[in-house]
Amino acid sequence: MRDAEKTEENLREIMAREIAGNPHAEAIIGAFQPLLLARRRLLAAEKWPAVTLTGFDPARFGAGIPLLRQVQFFSAANPWGEMTDMMAAAIGAGFPVLNRDMERIAGAARNKDIDLFSYFHKLVDAGRDENLVFSWAEKLSVSAPVLEFLLRQLSRVVLEKRLTEAAALIGDIEWRHGYCPVCGEFPSIALIEEKITRRWLHCSGCGHEWIFSRVICPYCEHEAQQGMDFFYVEDRPRETAFSCDQCRRYLVTLKGVSELADRDLDVTAMSLTHLDVIMQGKEFSPMVNTPWNALR
Ligand SMILES: [Zn+2]
Ligand SMILES: [Zn+2]
Incomplete structure (x- = not known):
């Protein structure tokens, strides 16, 4: 099997798994599926x-x-x-x-x-x-x-x-900003790892991921004194939305993640759009508009 086929197959599995976990996301992930597969194919081209x-x-x-x-x-x-x-x-x-x-x-x-x-x-x-x-x-x-x-x-x-x-190019130069060091966009989703509890921010503008403080809002850099506000739906404590009262922005966040590598974070973000609906209903805005969270 060529690499391109392997990665496409892998992406199909990831999408199927996300849909199984969040069946409501089937329509949105299905609509983006041809685009995500075409991207993988182009990235694999020689x-x-x-x-x-x-x-x-x-x-x-x-x-x-x-x-x-x-x-x-x-x-x-x-x-x-x-x-x-x-x-x-x-x-x-x-x-x-x-x-x-x-x-x-x-x-x-x-x-x-x-x-x-x-x-x-x-x-x-x-x-x-x-x-x-x-x-x-x-x-x-x-x-x-x-x-x-x-x-x-x-x-x-x-x-x-x-x-x-x-x-x-970046090497180990420190980047302490909530916007992407590669393209400058704000993150579309964050992950918090299971054991070392680092927060990873993901950029949908370029696909880059970087580590950022867990106690500072990526959007306005306000530091929370009393801990961060996380909203979650009952029974699903790992699927959360960080929110900031200073700038009224939110960031969909998956907590307790152990397998960072075997994910596609755009697909994960698409599987969590129920949180976008809820947070926007509470008058919070996303940190960046994506084709799947621009509900207004
Ligand atoms: Zn970027
Ligand atoms: Zn903020």
Whole structure:
């Protein structure tokens, strides 16, 4: 069995296990399944060019500037055409209502009516260019948030492909922020380990995970004096949501985790959307909007 097949098979097992544990999540995980499988396939592909990430400044990193704003992760030599076609088709398969927009965007990228690479190339200096997204959406008569959804899936693949190189750059430089050291996004889910009770934050923007203090809010860095507030549904004490009264943000958190490796944290986050419903009902906002927690 080739590696790509192995990882896809493994991902299918992970999804089946999460659905078995939280049957209410079957529809949402099922909708994202083609996208998650396409991502694994792209990450396993061998066609990626070797790149050297240059521009890293440890002093700027130490001052809290994430890698994405220092280092050019995006190369013209990346398989943009294949990535765009595969991700657009996968999103259309999971979300038939988006199919028309996905076909239009992929077609425009194929015909070079829009140059997706130009959008990603600017991220390092200028950040996300919303105006460009709006102008493309208008030109193609597609929804801007739907185009943005696809763009974020593409940047996720490229960033995740480079995580090993990114980790090598960071080395053991300490990062004490609640936003991602690689791409700067806030976490979509946290894990607290069983024995050493470290808190891991997971970024859905790039797939990176990093350790963060258990007594500080990742969003506003407020330190709780009386311990952290965790909400959980009765009978399921491991599935919780950390909440902060200062910034009114919450973070879905899985406690007592022993097997970190055999998980896909995006799938875990999708299996816990009942907590998103409850916390948003209590007027808390997520630390980052994801396609599965943006309920409003
Ligand atoms: Zn990130
Ligand atoms: Zn806070």
